[in-house]
Amino acid sequence: MMSAAAVRVSHPTGVLRGQVTLPASKSEANRALIIRALSGQDFPIHNLSDANDTQLLNRLLSTPAGEEVSAEDAGTVMRFLTAYYAATGQKLKLTGTPRMCQRPIGVLVDALRKLGAKIEYLGQEGYPPMQMNGFEGTGTNQLTVRSDISSQYISALLMIGPLLPQGLELTLEGKISSEPYIRMTLAQMAHFGVQATFEGNLISVAPQKYQQQEFTVESDWSATSYWYSITALAKEADIFLPGLRSNSLQGDSVLPTLMAPFGVKTKFSAEGVRLTKQPVQEKIARIDFSACPDLAQTVVALAAGLRVEFDMTGLESLRIKETDRIAALQNEVQKFGAELKETEPDVFGLFLQNQPENVPTVHTYEDHRMAMAFAPLALKQPVIIEEPKVVRKSYPRYWEELQKAGFQVIEN
Ligand SMILES: O=C(O)C1=C[C@@H](OP(=O)(O)O)[C@@H](O)[C@H](O)C1
Numbered sequence: 099m100m101s102a103a104a105v106r107v108s109h110p111t112g113v114l115r116g117q118v119t120l121p122a123s124k125s126e127a128n129r130a131l132i133i134r135a136l137s138g139q140d141f142p143i144h145n146l147s148d149a150n151d152t153q154l155l156n157r158l159l160s161t162p163a164g165e166e167v168s169a170e171d172a173g174t175v176m177r178f179l180t181a182y183y184a185a186t187g188q189k190l191k192l193t194g195t196p197r198m199c200q201r202p203i204g205v206l207v208d209a210l211r212k213l214g215a216k217i218e219y220l221g222q223e224g225y226p227p228m229q230m231n232g233f234e235g236t237g238t239n240q241l242t243v244r245s246d247i248s249s250q251y252i253s254a255l256l257m258i259g260p261l262l263p264q265g266l267e268l269t270l271e272g273k274i275s276s277e278p279y280i281r282m283t284l285a286q287m288a289h290f291g292v293q294a295t296f297e298g299n300l301i302s303v304a305p306q307k308y309q310q311q312e313f314t315v316e317s318d319w320s321a322t323s324y325w326y327s328i329t330a331l332a333k334e335a336d337i338f339l340p341g342l343r344s345n346s347l348q349g350d351s352v353l354p355t356l357m358a359p360f361g362v363k364t365k366f367s368a369e370g371v372r373l374t375k376q377p378v379q380e381k382i383a384r385i386d387f388s389a390c391p392d393l394a395q396t397v398v399a400l401a402a403g404l405r406v407e408f409d410m411t412g413l414e415s416l417r418i419k420e421t422d423r424i425a426a427l428q429n430e431v432q433k434f435g436a437e438l439k440e441t442e443p444d445v446f447g448l449f450l451q452n453q454p455e456n457v458p459t460v461h462t463y464e465d466h467r468m469a470m471a472f473a474p475l476a477l478k479q480p481v482i483i484e485e486p487k488v489v490r491k492s493y494p495r496y497w498e499e500l501q502k503a504g505f506q507v508i509e510n
């Protein structure tokens with residue numbers, strides 16, 4: 099099924115009950131893997147994700163790097179390895195998929211060069227591929243970095259911070275986007291014995307050593323968003339998702355609050371989370387996705403399916419992810435009778451237009467989240483999802499889990 103050019107997804111009953119297997123968080127896993135490699139020690143990381151983004155990084159860090167390394171389409175792998183190879187003085191070519199070579203990395207490379215990294219662009223300035231040519235410390239430890247493009251640059255710098263002779267003082271410039279991911283990085287550094295301070299827009303890390311420590315990766319809240327959408331779109335739903343915690347390191351654990359107005363009730367227990375469908379009572383207020391950009395596609399597709407209009411902000415970073423996600427959403431929601439329109443600078447509205455097409459065909463733009471966000475709409479009418487294998491980036495078992503929950507997923 100994963101190799102099919104397209105799948106047809108439908109749900110005969112609209113009634114869902116049972117337990118779902120989630121992938122582990124690729125964000126937590128990839129931080130733990132980088133920190134373990136930087137610590138020079140070996141310790142167990144439990145519940146490593148089967149997501150390609152994590153499997154790839156694990157492979158790359160557990161074998162000696164050759165002359166050329168590909169981060170494929172994984173943003174965290176590209177950004178975290180750039181800092182890791184710089185700090186460990188490795189000499190190699192770092193590249194990725196054609197799309198990865200359109201995702202900017204200049205902010206991170208500029209910062210690393212100021213610290214002493216020798217990095218040369220092999221294609222367009224500011225974008226992969228790069229030749230990493232070792233590290234000669236400059237004695238600088240104070241940097242100002244833009245924080246409104248991708249938090250991954252900041253996380254990448256922070257994780258190497260304690261290894262630098264004078265540590266690191268980062269002043270964040272501009273709006274801080276995806277801030278929970280920066281806090282996740284600091285929390286995981288703290289788990290491994292490294293203290294940092296984050297006050298206002300200044301983050302300081304003194305020179306320190308990472309301590310050997312076991313780590314267990316939590317289930318992935320971003321992947322959980324598709325089950326929230328499924329619950330909201332179902333006739334009846336009662337779904338249990340093991341391995342989620344309320345005191346999560348992941349910013350996407352905002353879902354219980356975010357999804358309540360869409361009619362999803364969340365109940366935490368020691369083992370995980372139970373989702374049930376309840377009537378929609380509240381009007382949807384404007385949603386700001388700047389702290390949880392990976393949830394935007396889920397919510398836009400869901401609102402189109404539920405036939406609710408709403409406003410949103412904080413979508414800027416979506417343009418430089420696996421695809422231009424704003425353009426991709428604009429194209430695909432039309433097939434469901436909705437329009438996503440910029441109504442004033444950086445404010446978007448979802449407007450309902452006509453009836454959805456009978457069997458909409460969703461193009462996925464090499465973006466796992468386009469496939470996963472639109473598949474739940476099969477609870478309203480059958481949908482065809484192109485290139486279903488894209489889900490391997492973060493949730494390889496997604497289609498199997500949908501089938502377990504009563505969806506029909508057949509090769510088209
Ligand atoms: O640090 C991380 O693990 C991530 C940070 C976010 O990216 P940006 O900081 O580029 O928004 C998020 O979209 C991505 O899926 C994972």
Ligand SMILES: C=C(OP(=O)(O)O)C(=O)O
Nearest residue numbers: 171172173174392419420
């Ligand atoms: C943006 C994402 O990933 P990355 O930036 O790590 O490729 C994502 O998983 O939605």
